[in-house]
Amino acid sequence: MTFADERKQYIIDAHIHLVQYATENQRTIIDYLEHPSSELHGLITVSMDVASGIRNLKLAEKHPRIHPTFGFHPEQEIPSTIELDKLFGFMEVNKEKMVAVGEVGLPYYLREKSPNLQLEPYCKLLEEFIRLAKLWVKPIVLHAVYEDASIACDLLEKHSIEKAHFHWFKGPTSTVERMIQNGYYISVTPDCVYEQEIQTLIDLYPIEQLMVETDGPWPFEGPFTNEMTHPTMMHHSIATIARIKNVGIEDVYIQLYNNVKQFYSI
Incomplete structure (x- = not known):
């Protein structure tokens, strides 16, 4: 594992x-x-299900700067027992090739659309992913916002x-403080450039526990309207973080780069 120790603007999409x-x-x-001169040194490519996990694995086998995670995104119908067995089997076989368990979590936005959706099956599934992350000594990547974040913390x-x-991440200050105390990391997307809620979060969260991401291909607004989401957008995020934290931008690049390297052991 190497870390940034020069004043260069290296980035990794977390x-x-x-x-x-x-x-x-x-x-x-x-x-x-x-590209040999690219400042983009890596991608943490998250999976939605077993099919996307297989595609991520194939990309990682061809491209060493792609680092896959395997899991099940919670903003979709809970998988069948057969589907889960297939996913867990795939993860077990390929656990040494993944850098983390993820993306996993709880269906906040799906419940907004379907208020009668039962949360308990998703909590049980999340706990199983947490158990596997513990067993395999892997980090875990979470989709858990607002009140769901406290359940995930539990x-x-x-x-x-x-x-x-x-x-x-988005959530109340009490949960933010709990996450900071526990040493959990967060990552912010390019919407931090124009969203006050995310700027407030950046101000609160220690830079030592902060990363940047795109969540691409999710599109963004403001200066990114109608643009394909690309990791170079993170340069704008890093400039925003430097301004909010009142820290030299070169130091922010180095800190955020090293945070991802250390957290994901890449």
Whole structure:
């Protein structure tokens, strides 16, 4: 493992759904990643289910700067027992090839659309992913926002999980303080450039527990309207973090780069 020790603007996308991009756009990002002069040094490519996990694995086998995670995104119908067995089997066989368990969590936005959706099956599934992360000594990547974050924290604490990454997090100050105390990491997307809620979170969260991501291909507004989500957008995020934290931008680049390297052991 190497760390940034020079004043260079290296970046790693801490959370991207690379296999969800159209083929042409995916190729554009990979070509940028692999260009000899690129400042983009890595992608943490998260999975939605077993099918996207298989595609992520194939990309990682071809491109060493792609680092896959395997899991089940919670903003979809709970999988069948057969589907879960297939997913857990795939993860077991390939656990040494994944850098984390994820993306996993709780269905906040799905429940907004379907208020009668039962949360308990998702909590049980999340706890199983947490148990596997503990067993395999892997970090866990979480989709858990607002009130769901406290439920996730309960489960993480129950299993004494230390390496947890809450991506694109939003939540109350009490939960933020709890996450900071537990040593959990968060990552922010390019919407931090124009969203006050995320800027407030950046101000509160220690830079030592902070990362940047795109969550691509999710699109963004403000200065990024109608643009394909690309890891270079994170330069704007880092400039925003430097301004909010009142820290030299070179130091912010180095800190955030090293945070991802250390957290994911890449």
